[in-house]
Amino acid sequence: MGLKAKLEELKTKGLVDIQAADDQRQLNEIRVKLLGKKGPLTEVLRGMKDLSAAERPQVGEFANKIKTELATAIDQQLQVLDQKSLQQRLAHETVDVTLPGRQAQVGTPHILNQVIDDLEDLFIGLGYEVIDGPEVETDHYNFEMMNIPKDHPARDMQDTFYITDELLMRTHTSPNQARTLETHDFSKGPLKMISPGRVFRRDNDDATHSHQFNQIEGLVIDHHVTMADLKGTLEVVARHVFGDEREIRLRPSYFPFTEPSIEVDISCFACGGKGCSVCKHTGWIEVLGAGMVHPNVLRGAGVDPVEFGGFAFGLGPDRFAMLKYGVNDIREFYQNDLRFLHQFQREVK
Amino acid sequence: MKISYQWLNQMVDLHGIDPQKLADQVSVTGIEVASVIAPDAGLKKIVIGHILSTKPHPDSDHLTLCQVDLGAAEPVQIVCGAPNVAADQYVIVALPGSRIAGNVKIKRGKMRGEASEGMICSLQEIGFSDSVVPKEFANGIYVFPQPEPVGDAVFLYLGMDDRLIDFDITPNRADTLGMHGAAYEVGAMLHERPRFPEVNLNATGLPTHELIKVDVENLELVPQYLMRVVQNVTIKPSPLWLQIRLWNNGIRPINNVVDVTNFVLLEYGQPLHAFDYDKIPSKQIVVRTARTDEQLTTLDDEEWTLRPTDLVITDGTKPLALAGVMGGLDSEIDAQTTNVLLESAVFNGTAIRKTAQWTNLHSEASTRFEKGINQDDVGQALDRAVQLLCDLADGTASEGTVIGHQVLPAEPEVLVDPQRVNHVLGTQISAAEMRQILTDLQFKHQDQGDQILVTVPRRRWDISIEADLIEEIARLYGYDKLPSTLPTGVQTQGAYNHRQQLIRTAKRNLLAQGLDEVISYSLLTEPQATAFAAHAPAPIKLAWPMTQDHAYLRENLVSGLILDLQYNLARHQNNVQIFEQGNVFIPQGAETQPLEVPMIAALWSGELSEPSWLNKPRAVDFYDAKGVVEELLTILGVQDQVVYEAETGLSDLHPGRTARLKLGEATLGFVGEVHPNVQHEHNLPATYVMQLDLSVILAASLPALVAQPAAKYPAIDRDLALILDQQVTNAEVEAVITAQAGKYLQNVQIFDVFAGEKIGHLKRSLAYRLHFQNPAATLTDDEINQAMAKVTQALTEQLHAQVR
Known part of the structure; x- marks a missing residue:
């Protein structure tokens, strides 16, 4: 058998062994056995010295080719084995992906504050400042400056927690209108503000009354602000909170601090205006009060009502939340049952 | 007031508009309508019957067998239990198969063996309220005063086919508390001029001033006071048409005299009072404020000791009536009354309100x-009542009116600038359209240059300035026609201020740390309001709290959180981690507004997480609470400056498990366990709380944040284990380390705390990792060894530490 044939045979046999190897160790043994210094290939090459000078390079080249082929086959088999052991490991490591994960605990913002934050974001985007004011107010700012003098029948509308004759729990956030009007510098531009906060009424707590609730007052005063601007602004609010398809309807009403005064209804979001139990079969839901600021309020705060004018509105986050999320008992907002609060964990837009 | 559609239709041509449509239209242009009431709603097959004969039920001592003509060929037998049933009555009959009030179905039946073809009804049984049923029919069937068409449905004959539009007025629109006012309002909306019955009085009696002398002492409280006398009246029930008007408005018919005053009240909105003339022997009326301790018994048989703020009608010596509120029993109209003294007046609203409030007598009057009275019609309303008494009570009118006082307010003249109207509304309404609206309102107006001069009638006392007329024009023009725009003009920047941003950041951080946000009440009990403070000032108290639970202004937020915890524990929600942000109220003296301090507080109770297949739940402890506080203060930028000290001075907190937080000289707040006594008292498990005064953080100055490059050179960590006396605090150790370790020390972290027999009695082991870094070069072992040697020496010398 010639050298070349020997090499062929070596290769054929080697490849069979390599492909039969089923672990790394075995394969290493094969590598050493075939290609190592004491291996048959080395031995064959050693016999090259007996060859003629003409044959030697041919056989040498052939031997190297076989060596490369065997080495490549070993590497490939190694990869096959790696893949195989990886597959085994992966199968072993498999978890039940349907088991619940380890969750970081994240708190839920109170739904009323979510409603307030959302409206604050909306109005900041429209260029409004957010103004805070005292929850314990003076009779002067809560009533007198809002064009509600002592003995005004409208004081019947808001039963008040008085502390002394002059101090009280604010019944609305409207007094921040007067407080801000007094200090605003109109030479620097119009006044656009909202004022959210806690307000208090002397009510017995029941499903629809709470002695503490929230209000957001809004006020825009400039040289030329119209009732049409009020309507447009309230449409933005209604659509932002209750959906893009909402229409609004203005009805005459009465507040001592606005003239004209209006109540604002939105088309029912539950039935789209056809009439259902949510809107008491009218197609409309009353959501807030508003109007053009009464000249007495402006004058009282030192603002000339001929030169300046504008609108004000007051809305109730509690009412908004009750309507929007179908909450039937206002007390749920203040009892803070975790099961109630956690419902609003979802981003509630 | 409930506006009768049929009555209104006599004053304004309603063009047959559906009552509900009319109500909707009124709601949008003027007055909110609460509802449209159909008195016959849900009723059917109820007809007029004529009782031909009666005989007692053979098997009953209170039932009567009635033969009733229902318009059919043959009468039917109906068994009736009413005591007032009698032959020849025209009555209400519910036929078999009918529906009466409460959706009750009436069937043909037998009562104690006798057939009954339906039921003879009381007014209550067909839906009348007890409070409007005439007294004579209160406990029996209703009997028509005259024959009515037998077999006809009753609704037409009892006014139940009318539709009542319930005006839910705002305080400024009391002008519609009478049919005339309502007619003006609806007329303006429909472009119709209202028309009212003419008052034609044929006064044939004695001159009124010879019959009665009237003096008004408090002229400023009684702008108008008019009187007339109607002589020789016959007291009897009013005609049915008048009774219908009353009961449809919730007023019980009584007799013709009283009913006429109430009818005119509904018609004109003018309260009237009728005195029995013969019960006033002095023939004199003096209107004045009450004297202290004067007595009066009102019509409802209540005795009052009057107050000097009450206005009274007197006979010159003693009170006869509470002016504008309720008449007196002594001068009441009764069945024997023959001469009636009628009063039509205007009293000061504030004075009336005071009396109505303290007596709790809130009447139609x-x-x-x-709310106000149409001062134009005071005399006319009086004449109208006199005329009706002549017609319906066969009386004779006295001649002329005695005027105790009469001063009419001026009719305001208001200039309206059409340009200004459009400027305010954002509209382009023509001056002609505005004039038309003013005409529809029946306001006198004339052009004055480019402006319109409007004379406002006294019946609209809510209007006195241009803005009021702009509202009139806007609402009748139609708010639905207003364009929708947004304010233009100089742009403004909307943004939170520093305080608002800080509050938002703090809240978001606590949410991110797993706490739920709550909103509790600001008004609490006194102990709740002052808890969790060392020297809480007496809290501010409400003058008239609604309940004792909500009477004082809170000076801390933690009490509210504990109430929230209790609420949840009672509902088996045991793992509670909550926080609240809000104001507390620190008194600054009785006549001054309190300081409102923004606080944030949190509470932890139960286990840190819900049990799961992954985690073993763990009960919350002090270091959970403190860790949240530290993280929050880190986010707010002040953690490095805050010092935590053992706090033993708060009686509601565990003296060994509470830290006081200080920021500079100011107390920032506390974190700790609720005192076991308090836990026991409120039945709470181990509960931890914290409260921080955000105003302290707002006042703190934060250094500007300047970024450093990430270190390029390797850092070196060294561990240090110490055995110390147990009372040596971590803060003391860290202070020594920080002072001695040199400028390359980046931070110190305690990683082990151990106490036990191995260490020794009253000893504990603390282990620290010191992290060294030179930003400019590689640290050498020598540098670190020197630093560590200094640290070790100082710890040994100063704290008697034993280095392990």
Whole structure:
């Protein structure tokens, strides 16, 4: 058998062994056995010295080719084995992906504050400042400056927690209108503000009354602000909170601090205006009060009502939340049952 | 007030508009309508019957067998249990198969063996309220005063086919508390001029001033006071048409005299009072404020000791009536009355309100005086009542009116600038359209240059300035026609201020740390309001709290959180981690507004997480609470400056498990366990709380944040284990380390705390990792060894530490 044939045979046999190897160790043994210094290939090459000078390079080249082929086959088999052991490991490591994960605990913002934050974001985007004011107010700012003098029948509308004759729990956030009007510098531009906060009424707590609730007052005063601007602004609010398809309807009403005064209804979001139990079969839901600021309020705060004018509105986050999320008992907002609060964990837009 | 559609239709041509449509239209242009009431709703097959004969039920001592003509060929037998049933009555009959009030179905039946073809009804049984049923029919069937068409449905004959539009007025629109006012309002909306019955009085009696002398002492409280006398009246029930008007408005018919005053009240909105003339022997009326301790018994048989703020009608010596609120028993109209003294007046609303409030007598009259009266029609309303008494009570009118006082307010003249109207509304309404609206309102107006001069009638006392007329024009023009725009003009920047941003950041951080946000009440009990403070000032108290639970202004937020915890524990929600942000109220003296301090507080109770297949739940402890506080203060930028000290001075907190937080000299707040006594008292498990005064953080100055490059050179960590006396605090150790370790020390972290027998009695082991870094070069072992040697030496010398 010639050298070349020997090499062929070596290769054929080697490849069979390599492909039969089923672990790394075995394969290493094969590598050493075939290609190592004491291996048959080395031995064959050693016999090259007996060859003629003409044959030697041919056989040498052939031997190297076989060596490369065997080495490549070993590497490939190694990869096959790696893949195989990886597959085994992966199968072993498999978890039940349907088991619940380890969750970081994240708190839920109170739904009323979510409603307030959302409206604050909306109005900041429209260029409004957010103004805070005292929850314990003076009779002067809560009533007198809002064009509600002592003995005004409208004081019947808001039963008040008085502390002394002059101090009280604010019944609305409207007094921040007067407080801000007094200090605003109109030479620097119009006044656009909202004022959210806690307000208090002397009510017995029941499903629809709470002695503490929230209000957001809004006020825009400039040289030329119209009732049409009020309507447009309230449409933005209604659509932002209750959906893009909402229409609004203005009805005459009465507040001592606005003239004209209006109540604002939105088309029912539950039935789209056809009439259902949510809107008491009218197609409309009353959501807030508003109007053009009464000249007495402006004058009282030192603002000339001929030169300046504008609108004000007051809305109730509690009412908004009750309507929007179908909450039937206002007390749920203040009892803070975790099961109630956690419902609003979802981003509630 | 409930506006009768049929009555209104006599005053304004309603063009047959559906009542509900009319109500909707009124709601949008003027007055909110609460509802449209159909008195016959849900009723059917109820007809007029004529009782031909009666005989007692053979098997009953209270039932009567009635033969009733229902318009059919043959009468039917109906068994009736009413005591007032009798032959020849025209009555209400519910036929078999009918529906009466409460959706009750009436069937043909037998009562104790006798057939009954339906039921003879009381007014209550067909839906009348007890409070409007005439007294004579209160406990029996209703009997028509005259024959009515037998077999006809009753609704037409009892006014139940009318539709009542319930005006839910705002305080400024009391002018519609009478049919005339309502007619003006609806007329303006429909472009119709209202028309009212003419008052034609044929006064043939004695001159009124010979019959009665009237003096008004408090002229400023009684702008108008008019009187007339109607002589020789016959007291009897009013005609049915008048009774219908009353009961449809919730007023019980009584007799013709009283009913006429109430009818005119509904018609004109003008309260009237009728005295029995013969019960006033002095023939004199003096209107004045009450004297202290004067007594009066009102019509409802209540005795009052009057107050000097009450206005009274007297006979010159003693009170006869509470002016504008309720008449007196002594001068009441009764069945024997023959001469009637009628009063039509205007009383000061504030005075009436005071009396109505303290006596809790809120009548149809007092309500109207409080809200205002049409001062134009005081005399006319009086004449109208006199005329009706002549017609319906066969009386004779005295000649002329005695005027105790009469001063009419001026009719305001208001200039309206059409340009200004459009400027305010954002519209382009023509001056002609505005004039038309003013005409529809029946306001006198004339052009004055480019402006319109409007004379406002006294019946609209809510209007006195241009803005009021702009509202009139806007609402009748139609708010639905207003364009929708947004304010233009100089742009403004909307943004939170520093305080608002800080509050938002703090809240978001606590949410991110797993706490739920709550909103509790600001008003609490006194102990709740002052808890969790060392020297809480007496809290601010409400003058008239609604309940004792909500009477004092809170000076801390933690009490509210504990109430929230209790609420949840009672509902088996045991793992509670909550926080609240809000104001507390620190008194600054009785006449001054309190300081409102923004606080944030949190509470932890139960286990840190819900049990799961992954985690073993763990009960919350002090270091959970403190860790949240530290993280929050880190986010707020002040953690490095805050010092935590053992706090033993708060009686509601565990003296060994509470830290006081200080920021500079100011107390920032506390974190700790609720005192076991308090836990026991409120039945709470181990509960931890914290409260921080955000105003302290707002006042703190934070250094500007300047970024450093990430270190390029390797850092070196060294561990240090110490055995110390147990009372040596971590803060003391860290202070020594920080002072001695040199400028390359980046931070110190305690990683082990151990106490036990191995260490020794009253000893504990603390282990620290010191992290060294030179930003400019590689640290050498020598540098670190020197630093560590200094640290070790100082710890040994100063704290008697034993280095392990």
